[in-house]
Amino acid sequence: MINPGHRKVALMAETPQSFDRRSFLVTTGLTAGTAAAGSLLLPGTADAAPLRSRTLKKNPFTLGVASGDPAPDGFVLWTRLALDPLAENGLGGMPSGTVAVEWQVAADARFKKIVKRGTATASAASAHSVHVEVHGLRPGAQYWYRFKTGTYLSRTGHTRTAPRADTFGSALAMAFVSCSQYEHGYFTSYRRLAEQHPDLVLHLGDYQYEYKKDHYVAPGGNVRDHAGPETVTLANYRQRHAQYKADADLQAAHAVAPWLVVFDDHEVENNWAGNVPEDGSDTPDTADFLKRRAAAFQAYYENMPLRRTSIPRGPGMQLYRNVAWGRLANFHMLDTRQFRDDQACGDGNKNCPEAAAPSRSITGARQEKWLVEGFRRSAARWDILGQQVFFAQRDSDAGPAKITSMDAWDGYVASRARITKGWVDAKVRNAVVLTGDVHAHWASDLKLNYDDPHSKTVGSELVCTSITSGGDGKDSNPADHPYLKINPHLKFYNNQRGYVFTKIGKDEIKADFRTVPTVRNHDAAASTKATFVIHDRVPGLHRTYLRPYETVRAADRRSDDQIIRETIANETEPA
Structure with missing residues (x-):
């Protein structure tokens, strides 16, 4: 439930600041209407004695600030203290013990009107991360926030609350992103996204990569290096x-x-599925994999602006959830990894009859039931699924065989059919699926029967390319891509890096597919390669603008087979 009047907000200073204690009122407890979960304690662990903040020798706010999961009356605030972010023990060079971290929320960028404040505890047990759940704020309003410990002040963050549940609010500027492999390039697209001042950002997965240095190398070589082992x-x-x-x-x-x-x-880990690691073994490595998954989940929570309902319990984590933006939109945020069946036919791109087995699920039965019930309860103008892997069918064979990705919804055909039928039977007004994972921009109509090109369109899918994964990629005429010829419901393709920027209103969603020409320097500008509109009560995509692609010289043309192989290679990561 989020929406404000959209106003441009200047990007705040990049570096943490030293701070005059007189200009920041220190509180000793939580303000009424607020709660803070500053530490995530593991069984059998305990922190040393409290650490006095003034013993820190330099500014610990090196990892920035964040906010998330907005509601009509508040949101989550996040930061994590680190004196040395690359410390091998993962504790950011912080001394053992707890650190008191003060926080403020203000109605103005200069903090002349502070509306909430409190103190949270950052502990070594949670890598000195801080999660504050703020309540009691005005709906549909923008706010500024910051943290302080000792004499050190964090940068200022900008955030907002959702509109009231019974109102639409103003049009929502929402961007969505995925797949940021640090080694493959600079995160220029994050910067360009920030310069557009969205009201909300969705990250649909692969926020960080697990590989050791140079295990996953982009075409042309990696731009920078991962620290530490896999x-x-x-x-x-x-x-x-x-x-x-x-x-x-x-x-x-x-x-x-x-x-x-x-x-x-x-x-x-690449291509994990439920309790099964990438190599597909279920014994004797399952116990080791679950330990790894528990470690990954804890670190993920520690570094994300998530509510305490998502605190991991060992190798389990409650991630799927619904976030409403007034009457305008319901965001159904899915988890398509933790509860899925193992990929069929050994994974990969295959002709695999097993993929259509009715028992197979990519969400698990409990999440599927939750999602379908959410469709039935929804009175929103737009029901939006924020999820990870390609939803529509993508057949890469022009003949009678069906060659599809076993890691995407094509590997879970019955699961996709049940969920699609779920929103159709619930008479959802507008169904839109947002997707990441495949390192390229795509746009697609959604069908009940993809094998019948005349089947009724029942929704739309927008797929964002990667921030950096896969390197620069290539610009091309999307009409030349064989996937669009084989699958008439696919409407657009571009293989450069970037993000999707949308404007969600009562009458339409407008989606700009934004790209940068290179990720090998910080200065690349972003441009819009295509714009699509989804009209209220009219399922499917309508193209409003497409960059005129230059004619490709005959000598430079690639065969359909070459293009298909390049597309699959772009999406496939090393084992």
Whole structure:
């Protein structure tokens, strides 16, 4: 439930500041109507004696600030203290013990009108992360926030509350992103996104990658290096998250608006499925994999602006949830990893009859039931699924065989059919699926029967490319892509890096597919390659603008087989 009048907000200073104690009122407890969950304690662990903040020798706010999961009366605020983000033990160079961290929420950027304040505790047990759940604020309003410990002050973040449940509020500017492999390039697209001042950002997975240095190499070589080994232990995951969070472009995107986040595979391990690791073994490695998953989940929570309902319990984590934006939109945020059946036919792109087995599920029965019941209860103008992997059918074979990805919804055909029928039977007014994962922009109509090109369109899918994963990619005429010829419901493709920026109103959703020409420098500008509109009560995509692509010289044309192989290679990560 979120929506404000959309006003441009200047990006705040990049570096944490020293601070005059007289200008910040210190409180000793939580203000009424607020709650803070500053530490995530593991069984059998305890912190040393409290650490006095003034003993910190330099500014610990090196990982920025963030907000998330907005509601009509508040949101989550996040920060994590780190003196040395790349410390090998994952604890950011922080001394043992707890640190008192003060926080403020203001109705103005200069903090002349502070509306909420309190103190949270950052402990070594939670890698000195802080999660504050703020309540008692005005709906549909924008706010500024910051943290302080000792004489050190964090950068200022900007956020907002959702509109009241019975109102639409103003049009919602929402961006969504996925797949930011640190080694493959600079996070320029995060910066360009922040400069557009969205009201809300969705991250649909692969926020960080687990690989050791140079295991996953982009075409043309990697631009920068991962620190540490492949992430397996809690210390490994904490260190990796800190390396990503220290990036100035990512910090700018977090500081500009609240985020809704869900993980995909690389937050744990490439192509994991339920209790099954990437290599597909269920014994004797399951116990080791679940330990790894528990470590990954804890580090993910510690580094994301999530509510305490998502605090992991060992190798389990409650991530799927609904966030309403007044009457305008319901965001159904899905988890398509933790409860899925293992990929069929050994994974990969295959002709696999097993993929259509009625018993197979990508969400698990409990989440599927929750989602369908959510459709039935919804009175929103737009029901939006924020999820990880390609939803529509993508057949890569022009003949009678059906060659599809076993890691996407094509590997769980019955699961996709049940959920699609769920929103149709519930008479959802407008169904829109948002997707990441595949390192390219796509746009698609959604069908009940993809094998019948005349089947009724019942929804729309917008797929964002990666922030960096896969390197620069290539620009091309989307009409030349064989997937669009084989699958007439697919309407657009572009293989450069970027994000999708949308404007969600009562009458339409307008989606701009934004790209940058390179991720190998910080200065690349973003441009709009295509714009699609989804009209209220008219399922399917309508193209309003497409960049005129230059004619490709005959000598430079690639065969359909070459293009298909390049597309699959772009989406496939090393084992």
